[in-house]
Amino acid sequence: MVIRQSPETEAASDGDIRQTAARWLTERDAGTLTPAEMAELVRWLAADVRHRAAFERLETVWAQMGAAPVEGALERQRRIRRRRFGQVTGAALAACLTLGVAGAAYDLPTRLGADYMTATGETRQIRLEDGSVIHLNSQAAVAVNYAPERRTVRLLKGEAAFTVAKDAARPFTVEAGNGATTALGTEFIVRHDRAQHQVFVTEHSVRVEAASHHITLGEGEGVNYGAQGLTKAYRLEVADASAWMRGRLVFADRPLGDVVRELNLYHKGRIVITDQALSRQRFSGSFRTDDTRAALTAIEMALMIRTTRLPGGLVLLHP
Numbered sequence: 022m023v024i025r026q027s028p029e030t031e032a033a034s035d036g037d038i039r040q041t042a043a044r045w046l047t048e049r050d051a052g053t054l055t056p057a058e059m060a061e062l063v064r065w066l067a068a069d070v071r072h073r074a075a076f077e078r079l080e081t082v083w084a085q086m087g088a089a090p091v092e093g094a095l096e097r098q099r100r101i102r103r104r105r106f107g108q109v110t111g112a113a114l115a116a117c118l119t120l121g122v123a124g125a126a127y128d129l130p131t132r133l134g135a136d137y138m139t140a141t142g143e144t145r146q147i148r149l150e151d152g153s154v155i156h157l158n159s160q161a162a163v164a165v166n167y168a169p170e171r172r173t174v175r176l177l178k179g180e181a182a183f184t185v186a187k188d189a190a191r192p193f194t195v196e197a198g199n200g201a202t203t204a205l206g207t208e209f210i211v212r213h214d215r216a217q218h219q220v221f222v223t224e225h226s227v228r229v230e231a232a233s234h235h236i237t238l239g240e241g242e243g244v245n246y247g248a249q250g251l252t253k254a255y256r257l258e259v260a261d262a263s264a265w266m267r268g269r270l271v272f273a274d275r276p277l278g279d280v281v282r283e284l285n286l287y288h289k290g291r292i293v294i295t296d297q298a299l300s301r302q303r304f305s306g307s308f309r310t311d312d313t314r315a316a317l318t319a320i321e322m323a324l325m326i327r328t329t330r331l332p333g334g335l336v337l338l339h340p
Contacts, residue, residue: 035071035075038069038071038072038075039075039079041065041072041075042072042075042076042078042079043079045062045065045076046076046079046080049062049291049335054293056293056294056295056296056297059293059295059337060295063329063331063337066331066332073332076332076333077332077333080332080333131162131177131178132162134162134164134175134177135162135163135164135177136163136164136165137155137157137162137163137165138157138161138162139157139158139159139160139161139162139179140159140160141159141160141286141287141288141289142159142287142288142289142310142311143159144156144157144158144159144265144266144268144310145157147163149165149167149172149186150167151167151172151186151188151191152186153172153183153184153185153186153193154183154184155174155181155182155183156181156182156183156184156266157179157180157181158179158180158181158182158265158286159179159265159286159287159310160178160179160286161176161178161179161180161181161213162176162177162178162179163175163176163177163181164177167191168191169191170190170191171191171192171193171194172188172191172192172193172194173194173195173196174193174194174195174196175195175196175197176195176196176197176211176213177213178213179212179213179286180210180211180212180213180265181195181210181211182208182209182210182223182263182266183195183204183208183209183210183211184207184208185204185206185207185208187207192204195209195211197211197212197213197218198213198218198231198246198247199231199232199246199247199248200218200220200229200230200231200232200246200251201229201230201231202220202227202228202229202230203227203228203229203230204225204227205225205226205227205228205237206222206224206225206226206227206240207224207225208222208223208224208225209221209222209223209224209227209238210222210223210262210263216247216248217245217246217247218231218245218246218247219243219244219245220238220243220244220245220246221238221242221243221257221262222238222239222240222241222242222243223240223241223259223262223263224240225239225240226238226239226240229244229246229251231246231247231250231251232246232248232249232250232251233250234250234251235251236251236254238254240259241256241257241258241259242254242255242256242257243255243256243257243262258273261273264307265310268309268310268311269307269308269309269310270283270284270287270307270308270309270310270316271306271307272304272305272306272307273305274303274304274305275303275304275305276300276301276302276303276304277294277299277300277301277302277303277304277320277324277338278294278300278301280304280316280320281293281294281300281338284313284316284317287310287311287313288313288334288336289334290333290334290335290336291334291335291336292313292317292336292338293335293336293337293338294338294339295337295338295339296338296339296340299324299326299338299339299340302324304320304323304324306319306320306323317336317338320338326338326339326340327339327340
């Protein structure tokens, strides 16, 4: 497709275009664009060859920083950014991106507090001083605090699996959000989500505490918790819940909205559903975590929907 400069944009200065591109890039990677705003972004990119060029240049600077996407930033930072975005000029954002610091700045609280982090598409194993092992999923971060009387790991974002070395004198606890999970056995997974966190036991048992309530989970059981407290325990297939540790994603009759959220952990860019009705369609499949393209192709064929691919790995799913 040839993109031509339209007459109404000829008067726009390069500085104005950079400012607008910086605003769009920040909003897109923060995950706050509505479907209507996403459509507006598509129109803006197509309106002028300079728009697309500026957008791609800023994306390159962002990528060179190696920073985790804004999608994984702490929820507190999301609220601050939403309140202040209207007060920050596009010129300031463009300048930050040009200097190559904006990508890191949005994740700065996580970076400063984390002992270990992973980037998009990266997983990592960390062996701690006592022999316990943390397996970090893509876009995850943890802070480790070992003391003589207890071992504490703070999951700052993302998902991590824990294999705990036994030490009766020092309990091993993973804190995430407003809850804490203490190992009573050896292996479990904790996921730090925006509003609701998940704990799943892959071996033995754990005790989960949140909002003044607690529950003990056995192997194959999971629970969610958030501001409203703990849900009831439920069962999951251990192999499915831990598939990401083997480089696989397994979806069994899942809403497309959930599937896309998982794929966005590994996709270098962003996948967006433009029609909310599509989010409720069910999908099943198994894919490699390093091949989101194959997953998107399968979704297209299974649900009879279309995809539009844009610069920077932006993919729109639509009827």
